[in-house]
Amino acid sequence: MNIVLLSGGSGKRLWPLSNDIRSKQFIKIFKKEDGEYESMVQRVYRQIKKVDPQAKVTIATAKTQIAAISHQLGESVGISVEPCRRDTFPAIALVTAYLHDVQGVPEEEPVVVCPVDPYVDEDYFEMLKTLGNQAAKGEANLVLMGIEPTYPSEKYGYIIPRGKANLSKVDSFKEKPDAETAKQYIAQGALWNGGVFAYRLKYVLEKAHELIAFDDYEDLFRKYHTLEKISFDYAVAEKETEIQVMRFGGRWKDLGTWNTLTEAMVENTIGNVIPNDTCEDVHIVNELDMPVLCMGLKNAIVSASPEGILVTDKEQSAYIKPYVDQLDNQVMFAEKSWGSFRVLDVTADSMTIKVTLNPGNRMNYHSHEHRDEIWNVIEGKGTVIIDGMKQSVQTGDVVTMQAGCRHTIIAETELKVIEVQLGKEISIHDKRKFQLEE
């Protein structure tokens, strides 16, 4: 089975755990049987592999997520990198061309596309296999999954099938309705559109060539930024007449809000948290070292991360987005391809960060025009390269770098460094990257 996981945007609705560069699908919030925590993407990947150990999983995503995906899933997944965000039709066209031209997937093989963040059981992934098999038959160009509605939601688009059979042709698509209209749809047997569908690779490849002038994957990648933003539903699905839908009645949760996310938590608290026994229906997720003490709260969510602190009534949590949009989004913590960093202190003319490099990894070789830097190695062993000169470093070593000098650090073991940045205008944009001659 070829599965494409669409890994979307920034997820401000789960602030402060997610932010501009750290998406909700990477938050480790689900407790596994062994007591460890896994993220949405790890959970989905584990479930896919359980149902189909041979599944070929490809993630379609932005460059900013590559590091987190590699950390969480290792190197065994394919990644189709979108040079910029252009909605689902260009993304699916690109990943389809990637499967064909880079991965060598034959044109007749089915591809199943699904979002990376549903909270579901294994029957959902069994269903994906069934969808793929159905697409392979060629009875229809697209085979959608239709989710049995559990209430007349105003949040989802609806698929109206011709009849109530398990597999049927699609009659029409409906935009998010009001609750009353939703009830009428459901009475007609309508299903939620969860963004899951299967097709034979050549179908989307041909559609892509119809709608976009390009030669191959590389050419499409190159001109990706020029493409129109348009959804796959709008560009393709809603216009297709040879289209079927299969009903899915298993558990399906869209974990886009704090409310639904906390429903999926196995335990009510994660991290250094003390809830007193007068708390009722309270979920607390604390990523900071400092303790969170909660007393007498009801139906509330408390979450603390280096980005900030959220305290909200559960019902109100759905309305978070405009408030997060207001915030000054200085990124205080981020996973990078080589490890992670956390901002510890900011003054007018300095910033102090803690850098953790994974063993064998290194930063880009780079320089800054407007700031000096000091590295204080607090744990581990490695090598620094400063203007071409190599030097071993270990716990206790200090390296000072003037503005303009080229530098990198390579971790032999896990390496922790307190980096002090000094200058008038400290900005992530003040960075030039260089090729390292070794």
Add this chain to the structure above:
Amino acid sequence: MNIVLLSGGSGKRLWPLSNDIRSKQFIKIFKKEDGEYESMVQRVYRQIKKVDPQAKVTIATAKTQIAAISHQLGESVGISVEPCRRDTFPAIALVTAYLHDVQGVPEEEPVVVCPVDPYVDEDYFEMLKTLGNQAAKGEANLVLMGIEPTYPSEKYGYIIPRGKANLSKVDSFKEKPDAETAKQYIAQGALWNGGVFAYRLKYVLEKAHELIAFDDYEDLFRKYHTLEKISFDYAVAEKETEIQVMRFGGRWKDLGTWNTLTEAMVENTIGNVIPNDTCEDVHIVNELDMPVLCMGLKNAIVSASPEGILVTDKEQSAYIKPYVDQLDNQVMFAEKSWGSFRVLDVTADSMTIKVTLNPGNRMNYHSHEHRDEIWNVIEGKGTVIIDGMKQSVQTGDVVTMQAGCRHTIIAETELKVIEVQLGKEISIHDKRKFQLEE
């Protein structure tokens, strides 16, 4: 007027703003007319000076509070330092000896004692003057302030006067009663005992000599740790027959709990806080740089400091103490005589702190047996002394110190330093102080 302010203990009930070394009386929580914030001790001092610009104010306190008092009140107040905590009788005996032997206050002069943390208006301080004047007359050995009860509180001790006149003899003292008994007391004209009283200096000096064998202030200071822990009420007031009480009917609030503290806040939020408009009766005090977003809360208190985060229903906030007792009380922020420090990061074998030195100040000259240290100067100018060698430092300079070496840093301007500590057992107890030969 000689006023003694008793500045008490650690105030865990206002965690996370107060902790073992930072007491509630120093939290800047009261907004002044000019928009700046002041602490309880600053507010009380300002009010005293307004009512009596000549008032001689002496604070009786522990060594740990000297830095905060100097920062907040400057050098104009006297400080009687208690070498250790020994309850109110030894503390009042010591400060009385201090006033007599160190400050030269004549024996006939009245002294007024009051806690440092009442939330009151100026009429309260007018009343202190009146108490002192009454004590000066010598009609009684002790003149107490009795606060008109506003409800049958179970939290306070009661003074039963002989009659309901403004000034009357005291009939008896009553321990904290239950609400029913409190009602009966109030029906008899009982008053709350707010711990405020006046006496002629020689009265307490003589009492002290009666109950403790000592020569003078210095001798008493020296043997202070050997004294029995006993309250002034128990040792003196309750046994005194020549004792009067004056009724006080003005505003008087005991700011010992979050509930009463927030009642005294002029605005509902302090710091980087975004409350949405569905919050009702919510008070938020945020001392961190990161934002706190609150949505849909009712009757709640949220407070964040480097020590931790509290989210509590207002009613529940009264029960905080046992939960705070449970916490691992690593001090994450502290004011010191020379400035302040804040812990930024802790790993198994390192600690990174930010040190701020006030201009003209310096740390003790000291060494550590088990840790190396690195200073990264991020702002300001000063001088370091390492094993007797002086060296100027400024922004960008790095100083490394091996375990065992003696070191200090002296601020010329305000000086900010990122200090990286490295070693197996980092502890505040690993410190030897030395005399600096200059």
